[in-house]
Amino acid sequence: MNTRLLVFGVLLATAPACARFATDGATPEGAVLVLNAAHQEKDLEAVVAARDFKAEARLMLSKLQPILVKNDELILKTAETLETTFRTKLKVTGFEDQSEVETSFVGREEVTPDLMRVEEKRVKKDGSSVTRWVVVARGASGWRVAKL
Numbered sequence: 001m002n003t004r005l006l007v008f009g010v011l012l013a014t015a016p017a018c019a020r021f022a023t024d025g026a027t028p029e030g031a032v033l034v035l036n037a038a039h040q041e042k043d044l045e046a047v048v049a050a051r052d053f054k055a056e057a058r059l060m061l062s063k064l065q066p067i068l069v070k071n072d073e074l075i076l077k078t079a080e081t082l083e084t085t086f087r088t089k090l091k092v093t094g095f096e097d098q099s100e101v102e103t104s105f106v107g108r109e110e111v112t113p114d115l116m117r118v119e120e121k122r123v124k125k126d127g128s129s130v131t132r133w134v135v136v137a138r139g140a141s142g143w144r145v146a147k148l
Contacts, residue, residue, distance in 0.1 A: 031145055039097075101124055135147040
């Protein structure tokens with residue numbers, strides 16, 4: 001194996017997320033960073049804008065019964081309910097604290113060309129960490145988080 005390629009791969013894998021991905025909807029990872037930044041700013045509208053509730057509704061309905069994803073009205077009503085529930089929960093539980101967290105991305109799986117699962121690793125300053133898969137969907141305005 002090419003040693004320079006191996007070293008580059010190790011450096012890339014250990015670089016902070018912000019060093020490799022812009023905080024925008026241009027990439028699935030960037031969409032996760034947008035959501036994290038919105039939480040850090042404690043901006044409810046930005047957090048909601050970083051989410052794709054229609055994609056989440058499609059995912060949820062397809063698990064219940066695949067034929068349901070053909071019903072646009074049902075998808076819209078489900079998305080509205082998911083958003084309302086999310087807003088209420090966020091008002092009750094508060095925003096995620098991002099101040100002591102460093103994010104990196106350790107994996108990515110394509111579900112469809114417009115749906116990805118991104119593996120996010122979050123390390124706190126105390127050294128504790130958690131890894132989670134985040135589902136991200138691509139729409140007309142770019143990538144947004146569909147499901148945490």
